[in-house]
Structures are given as C-alpha cells and as structure tokens.
Amino acid sequence: MVEVRAARRGTVVFDLDGTLVDTAADLVHAANATFAERGLRVALDPSADALLAFSGGRAMLRAGYGRMAGDLLLPPGAEDEDYPRLLAHYERAIAVHSRPYPGVEAALDALASEGFALAVCTNKPEALALRLLDALDLRDRFASMVGADTLPVRKPDPRPYTEAVTRAGGEVARSFLVGDTITDRDTARAARVRVALVAFGPEGGGVTRFSPDALLERFEDLPALAQGWLG
Structure with missing residues (x-):
C-alpha cells in the first residue's frame, strides 16, 4: 500500500x-475444480457464467449444484463444506487468467x-x-x-x-x-x-x-x- x-x-x-x-475465468475454474473434487461434472462456463462469478463463490456453488441435481445426491451442508475448498483452489491459481x-x-x-x-x-x-x-x-x-x-x-x-x-x-x-x-x-x-x-x-x-x-x-x-x- x-x-x-x-x-x-x-x-x-x-x-x-x-x-x-x-x-471471472479464475473464479469459475476454482468452482469447477471444487465440483470435480466431489466427482461432479464441470458445470460452469468462464464466458457464459462471468456475471455469476462476480456474485461470489457461494452463488457459483449453488448454481452448479442446481445444474447437476440429477448427477449425485449431495449431503446436507455441502455448500458449507465446499466453500473453503473453492477458496483454496482459487488461492492456488488466483491470477492465471x-x-x-x-x-x-x-x-x-x-x-x-x-x-x-x-x-x-x-x-x-x-x-x-x-x-x-x-x-x-x-x-x-x-x-x-x-x-x-x-x-x-x-x-x-x-x-x-x-x-x-x-x-x-x-x-x-x-x-x-x-x-x-x-x-x-x-x-x-x-x-x-x-x-x-x-x-x-x-x-x-x-x-x-x-x-x-x-x-x-x-x-x-x-x-x-x-x-x-x-x-
């Protein structure tokens, strides 16, 4: 500073x-890495979901879960479990794109x-x-x-x-x-x-x-x- x-x-x-x-792209990649960690298919697109990315990590998680509702029965508290994982993925690759x-x-x-x-x-x-x-x-x-x-x-x-x-x-x-x-x-x-x-x-x-x-x-x-x- x-x-x-x-x-x-x-x-x-x-x-x-x-x-x-x-x-947007780095945020979306972090969300997709979090989904992949659960064995879920990639759910978000860096271009089409750019506006969603700027709504925050939890918004991306909720949107992704909604799109993959038929793929896997998520346990209660999945969002709370995955949010720190998303932040960790993002921190490791915060300025790639x-x-x-x-x-x-x-x-x-x-x-x-x-x-x-x-x-x-x-x-x-x-x-x-x-x-x-x-x-x-x-x-x-x-x-x-x-x-x-x-x-x-x-x-x-x-x-x-x-x-x-x-x-x-x-x-x-x-x-x-x-x-x-x-x-x-x-x-x-x-x-x-x-x-x-x-x-x-x-x-x-x-x-x-x-x-x-x-x-x-x-x-x-x-x-x-x-x-x-x-x-």
Whole structure:
C-alpha cells in the first residue's frame, strides 16, 4: 500500500472483481475444480457464467449444484463444506487468467498524479484481495484496502466503504465509489456518496437500470470524472 496521508483532492474508492480486474475465468475454474473434487461434472462456463462469478463463490456453488441435481445426491451442508475448498483452489491459481481492465493502470496513475487518494472496497476476503493485487502489481497503488472480512459487516453496509476512505486519509464527503453491481450502488447510497458503474463488465450497459450517478464506458474517462466531482 502507498503511504497514507491526507487526501488533497478527495478519495476514489474502487470495487475489485468486475471493476478493476476481470477475474471471472479464475473464479469459475476454482468452482469447477471444487465440483470435480466431489466427482461432479464441470458445470460452469468462464464466458457464459462471468456475471455469476462476480456474485461470489457461494452463488457459483449453488448454481452448479442446481445444474447437476440429477448427477449425485449431495449431503446436507455441502455448500458449507465446499466453500473453503473453492477458496483454496482459487488461492492456488488466483491470477492465471485475471487481468486489469484496459486503461486501469493509466487511470490510476493519472488520479494519483492529480492528488487523489485511491482505495479498494471489495466483498472478496481480504487475504485473497491482497494476494490478487500483489500478483497483478497493483497493491502499491492503493492507500487502503477493505475486504469482506476486514470488518464484521460487508457491502452494501456503508461501514466498509467509510473505513476504506478513512484509512486512505480521506473524508467520506469528498469521495466516490467506482463499481459494477447493484451492491456497489446500494453501498454508495447508504454512504451518501456518488457512484459510477462500469459499462464494460459482463452486464455492459445493462447496469444503467441501477441508476448510477455516472456510467463509465472506459477507464480513460475516470480522471475527468473525478475532477468534475471532487476537483
């Protein structure tokens, strides 16, 4: 993480999966490895199920079980047993296919050079989020990182967001969130800040139905948006 100091211009907070990094393929491969460990056939597709992947590990497990209902009678508690296995598979191969979305690094550099503090607020477990950022050489660009288990609550509760801003040396009133889901929209509303949703994830422009304050078509447009909202 970068040295934390008072944010001069404001703080830009990012979701991780589906916003900064396209992690869908590695998440799906981890789920499929978990199914294979039970002797189940591969159930999820890295492309067709990209949106499902960004809903979380348990969502992938439930979807996979549903598609394979006739293959095997699953024991009670299968999801609770398999979730740690999925996380273990994912940790071992966390950045095989995952890459930052086009323009991420240049946008982060531009924001930092203009005096904005940068933070990550994600519903990915903290240790995995840090491991991913390290693997992609992104960790040192952020002044703070708050994950799903950093606090007793997670998004859309506003407290992880406000904690990310505070740890980055910023003020919530001079911050905004960049995300890709209704969870991010609801987090921003709960924290009473603006939210920009990216339009290049699995849903594309479909995120407009969540009524974000801005739609981010490409990362190249983010520095100008930050200047307009916080500058």
